Amino acid sequence: MADLRLETVDCQLEGRAGRIVFNRPDKLNAESVQWLADFAQAVETMEADDRAKVVLITGRGTSFSTGIDLSELGAGLIQREWFETWERTLRRLETMAKPVIAGIHGYCIGGGFQIALACDLRVCAMDAQIGLPAVKECLIPGLGVWRLPRYVGLGVAKRLILNGDLVSAEEAWRTGMVDYLVPPDGLEPKLLGMAEQFTHVSMSSYRESKRFLNSAFDVDQPTVLAAYLDAQESCLRSPDHQEAMAAWRERREPNFD
Numbered sequence: 001m002a003d004l005r006l007e008t009v010d011c012q013l014e015g016r017a018g019r020i021v022f023n024r025p026d027k028l029n030a031e032s033v034q035w036l037a038d039f040a041q042a043v044e045t046m047e048a049d050d051r052a053k054v055v056l057i058t059g060r061g062t063s064f065s066t067g068i069d070l071s072e073l074g075a076g077l078i079q080r081e082w083f084e085t086w087e088r089t090l091r092r093l094e095t096m097a098k099p100v101i102a103g104i105h106g107y108c109i110g111g112g113f114q115i116a117l118a119c120d121l122r123v124c125a126m127d128a129q130i131g132l133p134a135v136k137e138c139l140i141p142g143l144g145v146w147r148l149p150r151y152v153g154l155g156v157a158k159r160l161i162l163n164g165d166l167v168s169a170e171e172a173w174r175t176g177m178v179d180y181l182v183p184p185d186g187l188e189p190k191l192l193g194m195a196e197q198f199t200h201v202s203m204s205s206y207r208e209s210k211r212f213l214n215s216a217f218d219v220d221q222p223t224v225l226a227a228y229l230d231a232q233e234s235c236l237r238s239p240d241h242q243e244a245m246a247a248w249r250e251r252r253e254p255n256f257d
Contacts, residue, residue: 004045009038010060011045017195018052025061031086031111032069033077040089047096054198055096056191057119058103059112064128067110070137086111087143090118095214097207099198103191104128105184109166110141116178117147120210123194124169124178125187131166150217152176202240202256 004011010021020042022029031039046055059065072078093100093115102116105125113130116122124130132148134141141161149157156175160167173181182190198206208231212224219227235241240256247254 004042006038006041008032008035009042011042013049013052014195016051016053016199017056017192018046018049018054019056019058020046022057022059022065025059025063027066027069028063028107029059029061029065029112030069031065031067032072033082035069036082036085036089040085043089043093043096047092047098052098053201053203054099054101054195056101056103056195057115058191059105061106063106063112064102064104064108065110065112065115066107067112067114067133068139073137083142090114090143094118095211097210098203099201099206101191101194103187104130104169104178105187109133113177114142114144114147117144117151121180121194122178123180123182123187123190124172125182125184126169127184128169128172128178129166130169130172130177131164132161133164133166135162135164148177200253200256202238202244202254204238204240205235208235 003013008022008024010019010023012019012021020039022035022039024030024032024035029035046052068078099121100119102119102122104116104122105128108116108124108128109131110133113132132141132144145157145161148160152160152175167175167177169178169181172178180190212228212231215224240254243256244254
């Protein structure tokens with residue numbers, strides 16, 4: 001994948017890490033019709049590029065994303081089809097067979113936070129403000145109503161979604177909305193460090209583990225057990241497992257490339 005420069009979103013390959021960068025800094029990376037088309041293309045591109053073992057999502061400028069573009073929403077440009085494309089794209093991000101990490105700074109609200117919730121992990125700068133204020137525009141915050149309770153429980157999710165207030169980065173970390181809290185100048189080093197860490201993980205086992213985690217609240221135990229045993233057998237037979245065992249015997253780091 002060569003660098004992909006779209007109108008409002010950039011795709012970049014940095015070694016083994018792919019990066020999706022929101023590029024509407026003058027609009028605080030608000031999500032317009034064009035932005036969604038670009039974002040969907042970027043997610044599809046990253047998913048298909050086998051050279052990218054991990055995907056980082058960041059925003060250019062002072063904010064991660066302030067969510068839906070209210071000027072286009074008010075002009076009637078955003079209708080049901082936009083929301084359908086939006087949720088298909090987030091689900092594609094959520095089920096991508098590689099680690100996806102959000103790097104949050106500034107405002108991460110509305111659709112911006114919905115994107116972060118669809119990622120596997122969230123690294124958050126201490127200057128961030130986070131929330132789902134859709135209720136204040138007479139909207140539903142997408143499937144944030146489904147994702148957020150799975151991370152923080154129903155009580156915290158209700159408080160955040162039903163009053164639409166923003167919370168600090170510290171509160172977001174304390175309640176489990178984000179996974180790592182760093183100083184603003186520590187965001188990029190933390191993301192790069194995590195990307196390096198994940199390049200040494202077997203994607204075979206990562207993919208299967210992520211699949212089971214995504215269905216953890218939806219499937220009964222006997223169904224999970226049967227699927228797990230099949231997946232575990234597949235992992236045991238995989239070249240990655242053979243490499244892991246060889247590395248253990250030889251007292252070295254495994255090479256899963």
